Amino acid sequence: MDIIVDWSNLPIELWTLIGEKLKLHIEYLRFRSVCHSWRSNLPPFHPSPPPKFPLPLSSSNEPTSFLCQNTLYLLRSPATSSSGGWFLKVEESDMMLLRNPITSRRIRYSRDESLSECLNLLEFKMVELGKSYFLRYIRASGSVSGLKKVTLMPSEKGSCVIVIIDDQGKLGFAKSGDQKVRWFSHGDCVFDDVVVYKGQTYVVDGLGCVVKISLCSETIQISSKLDGSGGRKHLVECGGELYVVDRYFDEAQNKQEGLDWGMFRRRRRYRRYESGELKVVDFKVYKLEWGEGELGRWVEVKSLVDQAIFLANDCSFSVSAKELAGCEGNCIYFTDENNVNLALRDVTRPENFVFSLEDRSTHKLGSSPDDSTVFWPPTK
Template structure:
């Protein structure tokens, strides 16, 4: 029995009603790709501005959240992965317009018109799987991303109608609700936050010593009672893979000073140093990674658990991007190797988004502990070769 449906024959009056319900760019573009009639009934994608938030050194909600999504894009014509049928990674930023970015470094991939480029894909010919979401704050007036922030997450809907939690410079943890005039510091005993992630509907934070904390719905910090052994690196990353929570411990060739490695101290630094000076200052002191260790957090309950060191990731590969971390099944991505960690040594997302620096990507092999430059790779969208 033929179950194929000719969607182009739906009643004309239903087209705009369906289109009005589409809020995600990929759904919008798939709708427009059905036929000329469907495309003509909707304008080009113009994502709405998300709620407004404050940022450090400001009074009033002067920023909005810009969303980034990493997708696995692949041809659905083959049922099983093979070297010729593997997909590739693409990262899309949705703000005032659509932008393509490098999935690891977040550096802009430029075309004459990003939106036109994206719509040139017939998305019905591809499967697009969402791998990860990340967020940055952008100025409402002017351009560019907000300085002074190391990480931004949107809290789960069960916590608040609309709120963000941010890791500021120096590893301070703060939150803000839509329309707040200032960020509110989250009291946490003075530890230095390295990373934050939403795992199983709750925010989790890891500090510079490897202790993991859960943030409850009242924005209170609850430390998990885990026995920490061997976490000697100086930067921690939280990664979710196959439903499990991991901490990746990064070791540097030289021990960074946490007080100096966390970014600008005050916004006037842009005036004092200028973008060129700030770029040279960061590039000259970014420590190089020489080793990684991986630990899986075995949560016994909401208040406690234990660490298990992981010697091999199997066919999984971890990506430590500037604004988020995620994992993929290596055999599904062209040029990707399992049991490896893909990363960048640059740690200032603001500079990458402003295109002040040209961060590079590297890959660490967990089997032989080697590190190699990634260079030009099949991992990323082949039509998006810029970096």
């Protein structure tokens, strides 16, 4: 015999316990949207103090920045479930902000509306796809400069540990409350990306070598280098496997503009140059085949079938094209913005592009009618 439970009439002593478990403002709003009883009885939202960390070059004896996070959601509407959903990226800081899922640039809505007012959670189902992180100054406004990647490292005993890659490709880590960032010593390697994959933290350098890192500053190389010579490597989990996407820049164009390409490759500087900005012209995708007692090797992937890879400024991810309205499978979505400094995301105006692995073509996102429906809110 089935027992029917009236979930709208929970015992009063549970509400405080439930409120303590809701760490993010959007989680609180989603819970309140279930019914009138839950909306009326849930206590006011009180966010937990964010963990604090030192700046990479700080000489202070106390933490000078705090950790913020973006959460990426797949947004589905029951009315349009047959045509897929949309990407939604929400920043949780002192207020909720909506950001472009690729460039992380802030999306502004009506001056008189907040995100909770323009997004009716009663109309959508939300599936969390992942999180990305960045640092903000404690005593100043804006994101911390000089960093191209921040991620939260899996750790035991409730400690909060971040891994950072600075603009010069140096790899470091810090625990919450530390006074200084500790840097990994791994020869002259210049690192491009870091990702948490199956509970472990992996980084990739400019040659395509993947290294597993731990809290005790150990580094274990797990892959050989790539045959490709692209300008930047991205780590991404796709279909449960670890991939690297190698991004190629326009060498010929920048030679004409007066850039020393050889110097660029040696110094690995990812920033705007006075004579122009590097443009993306090609991608190659590789899957890691793990070795038994030996280094894993990279196998080039010619087709992603129905998968699409998104190379965001703060993280990379993949999704089945069937999940998104207007999404193309076997494609790479990216920004042609070469400056990857997270602090400048609201200053620059990068464009979104789509690269097809099938015919090696690139088009600007939004140039076809279906493109406008990939992200929420969809454009008219």
